[in-house]
Amino acid sequence: METAVRGMLNTYPAGLGGIDADALARCIEQCISCAQACTACADACLSEGMVGDLTACIRTDMDCADICTATAAVLSRHTGYDADVTQAIVAACLTVCQACAAECERHAEAHEHCRICADACRNCAAACADLLDRLE
Amino acid sequence: METAVRGMLNTYPAGLGGIDADALARCIEQCISCAQACTACADACLSEGMVGDLTACIRTDMDCADICTATAAVLSRHTGYDADVTQAIVAACLTVCQACAAECERHAEAHEHCRICADACRNCAAACADLLDRLE
Amino acid sequence: METAVRGMLNTYPAGLGGIDADALARCIEQCISCAQACTACADACLSEGMVGDLTACIRTDMDCADICTATAAVLSRHTGYDADVTQAIVAACLTVCQACAAECERHAEAHEHCRICADACRNCAAACADLLDRLE
Amino acid sequence: METAVRGMLNTYPAGLGGIDADALARCIEQCISCAQACTACADACLSEGMVGDLTACIRTDMDCADICTATAAVLSRHTGYDADVTQAIVAACLTVCQACAAECERHAEAHEHCRICADACRNCAAACADLLDRLE
Numbered sequence A, B, C, D: 001m002e003t004a005v006r007g008m009l010n011t012y013p014a015g016l017g018g019i020d021a022d023a024l025a026r027c028i029e030q031c032i033s034c035a036q037a038c039t040a041c042a043d044a045c046l047s048e049g050m051v052g053d054l055t056a057c058i059r060t061d062m063d064c065a066d067i068c069t070a071t072a073a074v075l076s077r078h079t080g081y082d083a084d085v086t087q088a089i090v091a092a093c094l095t096v097c098q099a100c101a102a103e104c105e106r107h108a109e110a111h112e113h114c115r116i117c118a119d120a121c122r123n124c125a126a127a128c129a130d131l132l133d134r135l136e
Helices: A005-010 A021-046 A055-076 A084-105 A112-135 B005-010 B021-046 B055-076 B084-105 B112-135 C005-010 C021-046 C055-076 C084-105 C112-135 D005-010 D021-046 D055-076 D084-105 D112-135
Strands: none
Touching (some): A005 B112, A021 A055, A021 A084, A021 B055, A055 A084, A055 A112, A055 D055, A055 D084, A084 A112, A112 B005, B021 B055, B021 B112, B055 B112, B055 C055, B055 C084, B055 D021, B084 B112, C005 C021, C005 D021, C021 C055, C055 C084, C084 C112, C112 D005, D005 D021, D021 D112, D055 D084, D055 D112, D084 D112
């Protein structure tokens, strides 16, 4: 799938405040992909016979989806990349992606959707950590 | 960018209720891509000198982003694809994507971000229309 | 709880395009209250021992929360109240609130959170229906 | 407006992990009220003649709305209140509410919607700070 993330960044009429456009685009892309994977994983967990064993996974998936969606939106605005707000939301996103990856990994052997979702969370966590490094 | 949309669909533990998996995946992908493009376009419009001429575009971008995000989430759950809910939200998404495409096209020559956003809205509208055809 | 919905509406610098401010405020308030109730009900369902019997309820709760949140945001913008977009999203919100109310009512005797959530959905559906009547 | 926040909390089938129910309910209520005020304030700013002077306010409003909405959803789930995730998202919410309050206060004399929005942001920041104190 080709998203418009990089195309939109290239047309931005003002500067990006010194932030690396590639790291920013990667983080936005990972956030929107991770949000979708978490929503789908929560739903797939609800279809498993052992749903009672997956309630922590479903909840963490939903938290992760909500925070990734908010983070993608904040990063898609160029509010000023040195700002406390950007750092705080990317830090929250990193935290929830790590938590969700750890939880999904516990079920990755039993459930392929948890394995794919854990990968999406790990990729998003890495993109958040990389962006945070550049913001500080 | 490689999203996990199709991978997650393939692992779904229950059936998709007769819906075409490809049309569904395409619609989810277009919704999340369009939501991001609209958020970024609204922000780019705010950086234009002539922002006063772009307020209708900014508002429609924001409506489109919100509705596309909700639609992607609903479609990522398999609540039952013959359902009234799915039809109603995809119909709303088609409506707002058409409205946002039309508004962005008015500014597409002057602003490259509006041109890219209009394309994202047209692609999403087409995917919604295609999915609606299959749901009815 | 006192929200700022009505205060914000009263300060709006432009006209509301003939829409009744009271019906609009009520619909926004019901949407944000219903979205929260549905998110909390989905989570409460996940804590029930019989979670396997509540998966349809959890999914519908999540769809309802997403669509109510998007509807509240669209209505909080004054994009032009005769518009197709507003009608389409309020119609989708009405549909999902009715579906979620019906599903939660099936569990209302067993689970007090489903009873409260069904009430929130019924109230939101009524506010959506009332607003739709005035938009047409 | 009467929300269902407290009613839902009272019916929760599991414990709240030692968190104060009143502080939690207040924070959820303030988050959903603040998100709505910020969305409405951004839209009202777009209707002002001097919209070019309000672009920072509009962007911060939108960031604040997105983060408050995500925070309300995470807090409406009882994922475990000692968790890093809850602390991180409430900290991000506190940060953006303070930033948005400060920006809106700069326009509060000129624009009543900015004054009301600044109040909503201050109230939400206070509720977030109070909840954070209790989580640590």
